[in-house]
Amino acid sequence: MSRRLYTGEEPAALTLGPLTRTDFVRYQGASGDMNPIHHDEPFAKASGYPAPLAVGMFSAGALCAWATDWLGPQGVRRTRIRWLKPCFPGMTLTLSGRVTAVRATETRDEVDLALVATDEAGAPVVQVWMEFHLSTDAP
Amino acid sequence: MINRSAIGAKGAPFDLWVERGKVMEFARAVRAEHPDHSTGLAPIAPPTFLTTQLFWEKLVEGGNPWALAGMSEERGMHAEQEYVFHGPPPRAGDRLIGQSTITEIWDKPSKNGVVLTFVKMVTTFHDADGRLVAEAILTGVERNPAPTEPAP
Secondary structure, eight states: OOSOOOTTOOOOOEEEOSOOHHHHHHHHHHHOOOOGGGTOHHHHHHTTOSSOOOOHHHHHHHHHHHHHHHHOSTTEEEEEEEEOSOOOTTOOEEEEEEEEEEEEOSSEEEEEEEEEEEOTTSOEEEEEEEEEEEEOSOO | OOOGGGTTOBOOOEEEEOOHHHHHHHHHHTTOOOGGGTSSSSOBOOTTGGGGHHHHGGGSTTOOGGGGGOOOTTTEEEEEEEEEESSSOOBTTOEEEEEEEEEEEEEEEOGGGOEEEEEEEEEEEEOTTSOEEEEEEEEEEEEEOOTTSOOO
């Protein structure tokens, strides 16, 4: 990142999905969260859900990845996640975000981002706030 | 029902080794495509990677005090999660020492007499020199109907 960011900057949104059971299983294996509600169809239905619930940390992780694919992972200092709505296989989410603040110090820009994943109707399902420290030293 | 005396409960310390293959596997699972997650011997962990504490804390007796709060599996949900890095993010080759504490339990009234009970657990991660390098803050919520409401 050689270019300085500005408040309000909003790169192109990204589509995630349609979500699949394979997405959830791959994430669960990687994370160590083996809750059956995310992959065991009879278990999920017995718990009152129409299908396995999406793993909240999977969609949140994908939203963070949208930001780190853009700014790189090295500068991440803070990540706060809030879930608003359950998701299910077949749903397609839109991942987007924008710069909400840039604080310049002598050596770096401290950049706040607000990110959101929305469902097909535009309703937010997960929100993420991140802070990056991006060096502004010579290239 | 949440056990309020769990406030202050501290888990046993556990090791979390940040491993190259696990970093690459985790990055792929969340569709993180930045080359820093897969390049060289010490790729950088994605922002939510410390959730893999779920694996490591189970290897130590008493590593996870969360169950002491007694949150219902049916009515409990992950409400919020936060990761703070007090410097560059963890990367492959790092050995972190985690320790979790239940720090807060509080109620918030919701619609139709429902009471939301929140439980917060903070996990600190220190390096081998005792420096605090990261924190993971988990907030769970349990929905409880008001006592007068008939069972569904």
